[in-house]
Amino acid sequence: MSSVSDLSDDDRPLGAPNGAPNGHHNPNNGNGHVPGQQALSSMSxxxxxxxxxxxxxxxxxxxxxxxxxxxxxxxxxxxxxxxxxxxxxxxxxxxxxxxxxxxxxxxxxxxxxxxxxxxxxxxxxxxxxxxxxxxxxxKPAKKKIKTETPAASDDDDDKPIAAIKKSSVPRKRKVKVESDADSSSDDDKPLAKKKAPAKKPRASKAKKEEGSEDEIPKPKKAAKAKKAAAEGSPVKGKRKEKVKEEEEEVFRWWDQDPNGDGSVKWKTLEHNGVIFPPPYEPLPSNVKMKYHGKVLDLPPAAEEVAGFYAALLESDHAQDAKFNKNFFEDWQTVLKKHPPRDGTKVTNFLHCDFRPMFEYFETEKAKKKSLSAQEKKDAKKIKDDLELKYTTCLLDGRKEKVGNFRVEPPGLFRGRGEHPKKGALKYRVSPEDITINIGKGVPIPVPNMPGKWKEVLHDNTVTWLATWTENVNGNHKYVFLAAGSSLKGQSDMLKFExxxxxxxxxxxxxxxxxxxxxxxxxxxxxxxxxxxxxxxxxxxxxxxxxxxxxxxxxxxxxxxxxxxxxxxxxxxxxxxxxxxxxxxxxxxxxxxxxxxxxxxxxxxxxxxxxxxxxxxxxxxxxxxxxxxxxxxxxxxxxxxxxxxxxxxxxxxxxxxxxxxKLNAYNKANREVAILCNHRRAAPKTHAQSMEKEADKHRGLKYDRMKLRHALFKIDKKFRKKEQYIEDESDIDDEWIVTHEETMKAKDIEKAEKKFAKENEKLVEAGKTEQKPSVLKDRIAEIEKDYAALAKERGTEKAELKRDRPAEKIEEAIEKLDEKIKAHKLQIIDRDEGKEVALGTSKINYLDPRITAAWCKTHDVPVEKLFSKTLMVKFPWALEVDEDWKF
Missing domain, CATH: 3.90.15.10 (Topoisomerase I; Chain A, domain 3)
Structure with missing residues (x-):
């Protein structure tokens, strides 16, 4: 429903007023922002x-x-x-x-x-x-059969989606596009045709030819599994069954004859509504914000809003004067209805100190991070179980995934760029605010919080499941099917066609x-x-x-x-x-x-x-x-x-x-992103991540150096070979010492985690835990190995952990050479793309069939270019022929 956008330097918001305590540390001007909501405007x-x-x-x-x-x-x-x-x-x-x-x-x-x-x-x-x-x-055009379809939408995730009808004959039909009532912007709405004055003869529209190469190609049927693979496979049985189940769940709508009459989108629809965020839990009695240096005793409603701001205390938002102004105005409105229990009048933002609340939130975050893997897994399972019934619906009798089934919790509006309402309070949404759309004769979902739905509709000409209006901008919010659903896929295919x-x-x-x-x-x-x-x-x-x-x-x-x-x-x-x-x-x-x-x-x-x-x-x-x-x-x-x-x-x-090949693909993607102005500011951590990549690159060269030295120990003649004469660049003695110490610390940490995990499994199985001496022996072995590495420094001789013949070592060096070259290209690719957002064009503007066909032509795994999300979103595009062209 949103995307992150960054501003250039001259678009930074004004800093907070000088001398404002508010618990701020090191205030500075900034403009970081989190995606806000877009208005769905209609034509006046x-x-x-x-x-x-x-x-x-x-x-x-x-x-x-x-x-x-x-x-x-x-x-x-x-x-x-x-x-x-x-x-x-x-x-x-x-x-x-x-x-x-x-x-x-x-x-x-x-x-x-x-x-x-x-x-x-x-x-x-x-x-x-x-x-x-x-x-x-x-020229007189041939008689055309009209089929109504929805117009392509600028923000696909925020609009109702129409189904399409595929032609049953080779001739490509001319499609009639109908404006979507929920379109997000006027420039994406096809308007009703108005007869233009015949001032000048216009060029005739291109005729549709039979057997046109531009017709939607029928994707190939999935190849049948080979008999050998079916009878006996090295893949584990459970994994194989799981993959098979996932494949069977995909509805291959592109092989069907989709209903695209422009009116009825479904016959039956059953779902469980939306899930509301949990109610507010008051902070512990010892956690209070301060006003004029004194503890402020707030009722829960006012404390919750103060907490929204406290959580952002050290973010760029809290350094923004407009953000602070809008927050304080809305908070004062809440304070009028829910004043402090001690009668304190909060009138000056500069006298507010939110730091005690901020520090409490940071402590809670640290506690969550410190949970064991099993505890995190258990917490996630509880959450998933609560949400399970909301994740899918029954559309025409088949199960389809629902997209944004969670109602957004209350908070402060972040906006995009210099939005005049950033910092405004977003109210908590209740069932009385939400209209549900569902099939007739099916059970009406019960909200997971007290209240009744605003209205229950049975409109099968739209594809949204629920809708409400948020208070900040008056935007209409919709719950749709997930990106990989049949209706969404049909809409995407129509848009690109x-x-x-x-x-x-x-x-x-x-x-x-x-x-x-x-x-x-x-x-x-x-x-x-x-x-x-x-x-x-x-x-x-x-x-x-x-x-x-x-x-x-x-x-x-x-x-x-x-x-x-x-x-x-x-x-x-x-x-x-x-x-x-x-x-x-x-x-x-x-x-x-x-x-x-x-x-x-x-x-x-x-x-x-x-x-x-x-x-x-x-x-x-x-x-x-x-x-x-x-x-x-x-x-x-x-x-x-x-x-x-x-x-x-x-x-x-x-x-x-x-x-x-990947670099060539990404370079083309970058040029299109620049053309469409899909820009972003370089991530704040870019320099740090590039330094990590440089260290990783030097680490590969270190591994190559050790292999070379192992060859020299086997036979001195290898020193004279051209490919082994020069030392690896970017590596000096000081870096080698640091690198080996870092590797030693990581290996010890891995040994400790492995030891703890083994003991957890033993306890679960009802067996006795290993003694601490086992871990101590493992650490001693690691220290021994690194002591040997320290002795090898400067000798140009190395001992491998297991003996290998010279031929195998040379093969390993060749593979490392390829790996080093590939990693260097990855570093270049990442650095060149630091200010370009490649994802937007992949999702909305680049026909996915271009990528699928290119991958087949150049023998590139499509998984290298499409994330799992895109693979689910564009299954219809992945079966295109390798010679397909846009």
Missing amino acids: DDEEMPLAAPPRRTLKRKKPIYAESSSSEDDTPLASSPAKLASSAAISMPGAAQATTVPTSAANGKINGTGHTSKAVVSDDADDDAPKPKRAEK KARELKKHIDRIRMNYNVDLKSKVMADRQRATAMYLIDKLALRAGNEKGEDEAETVGCCSLRCIHVTLEAPNFLIFDFLGKDSIRYYNRVPVEPQIFKNIRIFKENKDDEDNLFDRVNTAGLNKHLQTEMKGLTAKVFRTFNASSTFQRLLDENDLKNATLQE
Whole structure:
């Protein structure tokens, strides 16, 4: 339901007021944040209305000077004023220019397979006199069968999912996309088609050909187990049965004929509702916060809210002035209803000391960490048993996993970036707040806390099981089936197929918006320019934000301050995108785009909208006329997947090692993530983890050194062999001493844990524990081995624990060489990806069939690239043929 997002340096929140005690240690400015909740906005009636032309301003006209000029009529601006070049203190985004660069030599020509135009641009001064290119006339299309399907959603986990219907004939059917009532943003909603005025003949839509290569391929049936494996297998029986049971539980919906009529999503639905968090347990009587240095006796309701803040005392949130202000205001509201028992009036945040509560929480955390493995296992089992019945439901008679079945506990809203409501109190949700959706005639679930459901519905046209509204932003929360469920899988496949269908129309769409770049109608010109930016730079469409929302923008909501012109043809974008992630990009554009942006900025202030004649609703309506179901989101998915496919195909991996293949894959993924602005701040522990990896790398070289020295002891002639002459780099005597001491400590710790575990098993079996002398002897043996290693230092001779012939040692050195090389590549890959979030594009924007086919082609285990979660989410994609292409 959420994802972590990081801000750039200049987005850090203000620090807490100077001199504020509050139990803080070392206050510093920071902006760490935890995912907040996103609003599910719906389109207002106003957005359906055509935009009225803004009143002409009576401002004094100042003619800006640029590297190029034109006297053409179509460049007449709506109003005039000098373009204001906003200075930017932005940090460069490495790799962004390469990932998003658009050739400047192609404006209105034919588009090639890579998505770029290939014809030379007519000079800027001449194109006003040249005849306007005509849109291709529509040809009579073949009769199509319409099937309704839901539109692709920007945040798949937060929206109702529709089922699809698979064609039973080879001909690919045209699908009709229907807007989802619960869509999270306007730019993801396909709008109802509105008849456009026939001003210009438009290029005809691509026909659907029989036997088209773009049809959804039927995945291969799972291969039958070999007879030998069935009759006799080295795998243990229990493990084999467990794997078999798991395989049988997977519903292969992609082999069925899914119900996708756009209305009924299920016939029967039975579930156990949601699980509520446990009630608040008051703190021990000796744990109290202080006010003005005196103990504050709070009732449970007020103490609980104070505890929310105390738990975050040493986090970046508690150093944020806005977070502190919102928390204190909401806490005072609670204190009015539940005042301190001693009558103390809490009026000043600076006099509050939450540290006693914080220290208690830290002690409790330490206690949990110190539990034995068995105690942790027992606690987890108790928790799992309590939640078991909520984890699954019965959908049309088959068991399906439920996704987010837990109701979020009360707490402080963290938000994303500079959210104006961060620190606000999130109330505890009760059954009276929740609406349940369930099949008719089945038992109504009983809440696990006192109360009755707000409402019980039996709506089989939606796929959510429960819904409620949270109090901070008024967002609607939904409980859906898990990512690997049949309904979710069908929705994912439809989303990627819709993006793949865009391949057939993209040339015509680009031709049409290139014509409109010079339109006499300013609204059409602005819309075409916005489409260019969405297409080429993968920008989100963007919506207007309210006062209570974080000030993030997309293409349609860009303001003049967000785009700077740099002659001759560069645009510099600098704004906060979704999740308050900064988007900074300096990119070359077509001369006509540069000219249009200059016109749109004239006579406007920095805070005025760049596209004052375009909004998201109008843009998506227009996209619907170009291709059924087309939205800005589909463009983004199409560009991400097509770019990813192209980058993977450019690599020659014929004789590459596995790690080289993985690095090539991750590099392509990084470039797409940069294109989509899936950025993050480098993890705080990155330097520390890189140092650990460097030590591990040196450890491998240490092992190689010992093998070399073992060879030298067997025969001195090995010293003269070229591959063994040089010593391992990065290793000196001081490091060797430290490394051996560290290894010795780890081996002793392992011996102690093993000894304790063996005794636990003996006690469980009713046998006598081993004597402490057994452990003492084992430790003595370890110390003896490391004493021998100490004697070998500087001798260039080593004794292995077990004797091996020279040939075997040489083979071991070769294997270590490969391991050292692979580990070096891993270090490089990790360091290059420290500021890029690869997971978002894998989950939402990259067609998983690209990865599955690539893995089969290059003999790479898909488990190396897909986590267990993604394997469960995309089972339908894993059976694709190796020659499949997006």
